[in-house]
Amino acid sequence: MINIAKIEQKFNSLNKFNLVFASFFFSLMTLCVKNIDERIPIYELVLFRSLLSLIITLFIINLKNINPWGKNKPLLILRGVFGTLALVCIFYAIRNMPLSISTVIQYTYPIFISIFAGIFINEKITRNIIIALIIGWIGILIILNPSHLTNINVEIENFSILIAFLGAICTALAYVTVKKLSFTEDVYVIIEYFPLVSFITLLPIVLINWVTPNWNEVVWIIGIGLFTQLGQIFLTIGLKNLPASEASTINYLQVLFGSIWGILFFSEIIKINFLFGASLVLLGTIISTTKIIKRT
Template sequence: MTVCVKAIGGRIPISELVFARATISIIITRFYLYKNNINPWGYQRRLLLIRGLLGTVALFCIFKALTILPIATATVIQYIYPTFTVICAYIILKEFILKRIVYSIIIGWIGIVLVTQPEFTSNNNIQETILAIIIAIFGALMTSLAYICVRKLSSKEHPLVIIYYFPLVSIPLSIPFIINDFILPSGTDWFWIIGIGIFTQIGQLCITEGLRQLPASQATSLNYSQVIFASIWGVLIFQEKITSSIYLGGFCVLISTIISMSASKTKQAKI
């Protein structure tokens, strides 16, 4: 998905990409819901709508960051969300934060500083870079909240229902932004737009099913492989340079995630 968004390169408005992605997703999901005779509306509708809203905001942020930042940088920043998940769990669920979690948060943010540092030295538009980094971080926060909702919903809702509410919310939210800013895609743009919808749908299904069958910590660790793939695509397709600072920053974020997961497993063992 990230490759498709990056390839469009800002030629198509973000709201239009979100709308196209949601339209393709809702058609595919509705078909499978009907085929398997599953009630599309679910049982926890309020939480499903909240999950859809959080996911939509996160999607806007991720797409915007990808149009400005290199794929590897935007993806590594996105993967600060496990530390946000811990903080949100402390605030919302009143869960106790272990000392090692504090260390993981510090290490994670050191990683973010290292990853973004090359952008300030190589990009002349500092304000645009800072804005993109802030947007990417906010997107990570929204992702963490959305994952908390998915984890809570997975005990009662079918994965397809959870996925269905994502585009169900995304479509009406993106329409107002499209009305006065619509650009008709041309040429290969159609290919990339369709790719966004299809690949995102596959990813959502895999993530939702993974969160249902695996502990959140294990699902998160497997999902981190996206950083590796993003770096490879960035180099091979877009000729992006991966500096030592980005490698070190990505390693810090990985260590931060591992510490967060180990703390989660320790807590589960005690319970």
């Protein structure tokens, strides 16, 4: 019999390494998405990912013998809606942009979290957040500067950039709901509603527009489901055990991993503009999630 409690205890003892593993597994997920032929629609990839994640999560919930429906169902469903929208946007951005650039844009979400936390859960929007926004946007503008994109032989449509930012915004909204739910719900119930809502909402669309994947694509699709599930578990546990400032900084490792995969597998070119811009986005993330300590 699998002892979930002992496994969770070992995960908790990893502390910040939970988030390192989360970043690594999420980066592998992006690698899988990038390798799948464009004939497979994005919503079908999200559905397969959701089905695999749902099966694994329900198995764990059954072992833990907990109520799979949770307590705050409206907020759990909302978390699923935001997560689904975020994943569709992220997959679209990964497919239509260099992996390194799409990952940097996705990781503007901690700055949006600070804004939405101020709006929806009454956290104060501080001077730090305003400064972080300015620095983060400067970094993004440096990366997306037409001259920089020309130098690396890349053309990106404005629509793809818009979708990438929409993914970051939906990710931030999902995180805010997760933060609120973490006070009353089990970790795996929170995780469960994400694929559950995705599967229910996307199934009719996929059935109407079904495209049968070949065996090579099936392997990558399984990879998406497996790596995303591992990333979700490590991330959710890691967020519970670390301050937001540390968590956001460690999560940014996915940009490093994504850049490495882009260079190794897709011959992407990394230049000083990208490194400088990505560093500014990271700096904005750190500032937005760090509280000002007043000394007396």
